[in-house]
Amino acid sequence: MSTANLIILGAGEDQVPAYVEGRRLGYRIIGVDQKPDALGASLADEFLCLTTREPEAIARRLGAIDVAAVISPASDAAQASVAALSRHYGTAFQPAPDAVRASEDKGYFLSVVEKLGLPRYRSVHDSDPDALARAAAGLRYPLVVKPADASGSKGLRCVTDPADLPGAISTARKHSFSGEIVVEEFVSGTHYSVECFARDGRPELTIVTERTLTPMPHMISVSHLVPASLSCAVRARLQDMVTAVLAELGHRNGPVNLDVIAGEDEKLYFVELGARLGGNGMPRLAAHAYGVNTVAAAIRLAAGRPPELTTHAEPRVVMLRILTADTEGVVTGIAGADAVRALPDVAALELFKEPGQRVHPYTQAAHKLGYLIVAADTRESLQRTLDTALTTLCIDIEPDQTPQEITS
Numbered sequence: 001m002s003t004a005n006l007i008i009l010g011a012g013e014d015q016v017p018a019y020v021e022g023r024r025l026g027y028r029i030i031g032v033d034q035k036p037d038a039l040g041a042s043l044a045d046e047f048l049c050l051t052t053r054e055p056e057a058i059a060r061r062l063g064a065i066d067v068a069a070v071i072s073p074a075s076d077a078a079q080a081s082v083a084a085l086s087r088h089y090g091t092a093f094q095p096a097p098d099a100v101r102a103s104e105d106k107g108y109f110l111s112v113v114e115k116l117g118l119p120r121y122r123s124v125h126d127s128d129p130d131a132l133a134r135a136a137a138g139l140r141y142p143l144v145v146k147p148a149d150a151s152g153s154k155g156l157r158c159v160t161d162p163a164d165l166p167g168a169i170s171t172a173r174k175h176s177f178s179g180e181i182v183v184e185e186f187v188s189g190t191h192y193s194v195e196c197f198a199r200d201g202r203p204e205l206t207i208v209t210e211r212t213l214t215p216m217p218h219m220i221s222v223s224h225l226v227p228a229s230l231s232c233a234v235r236a237r238l239q240d241m242v243t244a245v246l247a248e249l250g251h252r253n254g255p256v257n258l259d260v261i262a263g264e265d266e267k268l269y270f271v272e273l274g275a276r277l278g279g280n281g282m283p284r285l286a287a288h289a290y291g292v293n294t295v296a297a298a299i300r301l302a303a304g305r306p307p308e309l310t311t312h313a314e315p316r317v318v319m320l321r322i323l324t325a326d327t328e329g330v331v332t333g334i335a336g337a338d339a340v341r342a343l344p345d346v347a348a349l350e351l352f353k354e355p356g357q358r359v360h361p362y363t364q365a366a367h368k369l370g371y372l373i374v375a376a377d378t379r380e381s382l383q384r385t386l387d388t389a390l391t392t393l394c395i396d397i398e399p400d401q402t403p404q405e406i407t408s
């Protein structure tokens, strides 16, 4: 009998664990990414250098083969293709259409939140920039302007001055495939992310992380910490809200990741949802903190096998810190990585760049350089290890010359 095929859409750092787990589970891996040098490309048995957004082209290239499962961790943009290819190959798991739509259209997701009567900030969405600017006139500043269908903070801006609104709309438009833009009121509060795995319509696994972000205007995730300090009552409320959203979307089984803000009014505001495994290293954090392999669970579910979601009872305090650059340039050397890995509380250090490669300032999540995971007994000792690790690790970057330097 030939080995069953697993199609993985995307081959970036947040899809790489699926290549590793898929192989461990015995699948033949077909990877797809438009970047020929994507991190996971060399881990695939067969690699298609194609955009993940065109399922017909992917199916045409693959021809009449048997496919056991299709997945795309961390990518909202690929979920419509996951659904189309799952249908085409008749795989065991078929994504719920409304869950796919909510993943790729933030405006639609917010309308679902509204329909359910859950806390909701004011927002408007449109594909016509002038109509959008007019509609936004009734909203209270600061505003968050974002493409309805992008992720990783691409094209997202926080606007405090009405004069900057048209520019922010035009930036968002450049990053939107559908052309649809959302303008929202800014919610002040504490940011969380919820990594959940549904079984038979219930969130069987719910991991809540405390999130830190880069400052305005980009607001990109910098770290996730578990366990989040939330009361049992707030956790229960969040769990009920997630259950209601899953039911409304018909997402009865599988991973789902949500961004949540606990507002100053103590209400919980959902910001967005992706009916797939979370990005920013979320499955790595889940594995280190709770001993659960959500990547294997997602692959097994997609192939019609029962997922295994048992967790450790009590985690230590665990943080996933995203490593970033603050300048445009080229990596000239990396030192201290082994010393960081040898620190007692460092659980993992992964670097995605090597000398000679180009790096960019952290203006979107895709520009990350690596993940550092620290597990400690207390928040204080975690912070000490984090500080030591960040000063020990030296990623030398030769910055690009500015035009002034070139002429002087």
Ligand SMILES: Nc1ncnc2c1ncn2[C@@H]1O[C@H](COP(=O)(O)OP(=O)(O)O)[C@@H](O)[C@H]1O
Pocket: 106, 121, 144, 146, 150, 151, 152, 153, 154, 156, 184, 185, 186, 187, 188, 191, 213, 218, 219, 220, 259, 261, 271, 272
């Ligand atoms: N209306 C808002 N008020 C406050 N913060 C927001 C708002 N919208 C987004 N953010 C913050 O910015 C982050 C990125 O926005 P999000 O809609 O999740 O876009 P992306 O798909 O790029 O992750 C959110 O996770 C949240 O922390």
Ligand SMILES: [Mg+2]
Pocket: 152, 259, 272
């Ligand atoms: Mg988000």
